[in-house]
Amino acid sequence: MTIVRHPSVAGSFYPDDPTTLRHSIEQYINEANLTPLHPKAVIAPHAGFIYSGPIAGSVYKILGQLSSKITRVVLLGPSHRVAFKGCALSSADFYITPLGEIAIDKESYPSINALPFVHERDIAHLEEHSLEVQLPFLQLLLRDFLLLPIVVGNATPEQVAVLLNLVWGGDETLIIISSDLSHYHSYDTAQTMDEKTSLAIEILEPKHIGHNQACGHIPINGLLLAAKQRNMSARTIDLRSSGDTAGSKDQVVGYGAYVFE
Numbered sequence: 001m002t003i004v005r006h007p008s009v010a011g012s013f014y015p016d017d018p019t020t021l022r023h024s025i026e027q028y029i030n031e032a033n034l035t036p037l038h039p040k041a042v043i044a045p046h047a048g049f050i051y052s053g054p055i056a057g058s059v060y061k062i063l064g065q066l067s068s069k070i071t072r073v074v075l076l077g078p079s080h081r082v083a084f085k086g087c088a089l090s091s092a093d094f095y096i097t098p099l100g101e102i103a104i105d106k107e108s109y110p111s112i113n114a115l116p117f118v119h120e121r122d123i124a125h126l127e128e129h130s131l132e133v134q135l136p137f138l139q140l141l142l143r144d145f146l147l148l149p150i151v152v153g154n155a156t157p158e159q160v161a162v163l164l165n166l167v168w169g170g171d172e173t174l175i176i177i178s179s180d181l182s183h184y185h186s187y188d189t190a191q192t193m194d195e196k197t198s199l200a201i202e203i204l205e206p207k208h209i210g211h212n213q214a215c216g217h218i219p220i221n222g223l224l225l226a227a228k229q230r231n232m233s234a235r236t237i238d239l240r241s242s243g244d245t246a247g248s249k250d251q252v253v254g255y256g257a258y259v260f261e
Contacts, residue, residue, distance in 0.1 A: 004101070005092040005122075009129045014049040014136060018098045024049055025140050028057025029064065035237060037062050039259035041175035041223055043201070043216075044137075046077060046130045050246040052180065052255045058238035059257035060137045063174065067142050070174045072105060074148045074167050076160070076219040077130030077178035084153040086117035087163060088124035095147060097132070099139040105146035108167055115166070117159050124151040130178040130216065152219045157206055160222020161229070168226075177223050179216025181254030187243040194254035198236045201258055204228040223260070232260050 010016035015024055031054065042059050045052035063070070079088070089109060094101040112118050125131070131149045138145065148167060152160060164175060182193040193213065200208040206221035214220055227234060238257040243249035 002094070003092045004094045004096050005090055005125055006096050007098065007132060008127045009132055010098050012048070013129055013133050016098050021098050021136055022140060024053065025057070025137055028053045029061045032058040032061040034061055036065070037235070037259050037261060038066060039063070039261055040232070041177070041227065041260040043177045043179055043220060043223070043256065043258040044134060045180050045255035045257070046133045046178040047180055047242070047253060047255065049133070051242045051253065052245070054245055055238045055240055055255040055257050056137060059259060060141055062237065062259060064141045066174070069171055070142055070145060072146045072148065072169060072173045073138060074150070074164070074173060074175045075131050075134060075178065076150045076152055076176070077128065078216040078219060079124055079128060079151050079153045080130060081127050082124045082153070084121060084124060086119060086153055086155050086159070088119060088121035088151040088153060089113070090125040090149055091120050091122050092125070095135060095149060097135045097139060099136050102135060102139065102145070102147045105148040108148055111166060112163065115163060117155055118163065124153065125149065134176055134178055155218055157218060157221035157225050160219050161225035164222060164226045175223065177216060177219045179214045179220050181214050181256050182212065183215065183253050184251040187241065187249035187252050190241050190252045190254045194239055194241070194256060198239055198256055202234050202236060204234060227260050234258055234260050
């Protein structure tokens with residue numbers, strides 16, 4: 001029997017009408033500056049599109065240059081609704097969005113499931129938005145690709161780094177870490193905090209990034225460890241907050257877009 005994971009935040013975080021959704025993503029991408037980079041991994045935000053869509057568009061515009069090469073996407077995001085230890089896979093064969101279905105890379109499961117901190121937990125995927133909001137961007141930009149979606153719970157950065165190295169692949173594989181930055185500070189305070197976080201990302205220094213700096217701090221720090229092991233470099237592409245896009249400046253959420261080469 002085919003198992004599918006249906007969208008849980010279509011119509012709230014992003015449009016549920018396919019035509020409107022495509023137009024929204026195209027607008028975010030078209031308004032972004034194009035930087036000629038060839039990243040192996042990226043960090044992208046995961047809020048409602050009206051808030052973080054423009055920042056996500058800045059990194060996805062770069063990925064559009066690689067659309068003919070990428071056939072596999074490894075996507076990690078933090079768990080917002082379910083508490084659990086380790087990292088969670090989905091039993092689904094397909095993830096569904098208003099733009100269609102995405103096949104899951106089940107061939108990678110045997111090697112990943114051998115890790116003691118990785119388990120199949122559908123409940124972790126059921127209502128998790130951190131992975132889902134990335135998918136329409138990927139569907140619009142890439143050709144056919146396999147998806148390896150992983151929700152990160154109470155794990156360590158070292159465990160995430162082991163997992164990433166196991167599924168690293170070659171030029172055909174793109175790694176995406178889904179994370180927002182600081183939450184619900186004043187505009188100026190958030191700006192200062194997020195600039196420090198961006199610097200820590202650029203110098204591949206995980207010890208300065210905790211829960212207060214980024215909701216996805218565990219997968220971010222795992223990527224930083226793996227990137228340091230591989231002598232990669234990181235670059236900030238965009239850094240803004242909800243106060244710059246669609247919200248007030250009294251309490252903002254920070255959003256950053258980063259690439260790793």
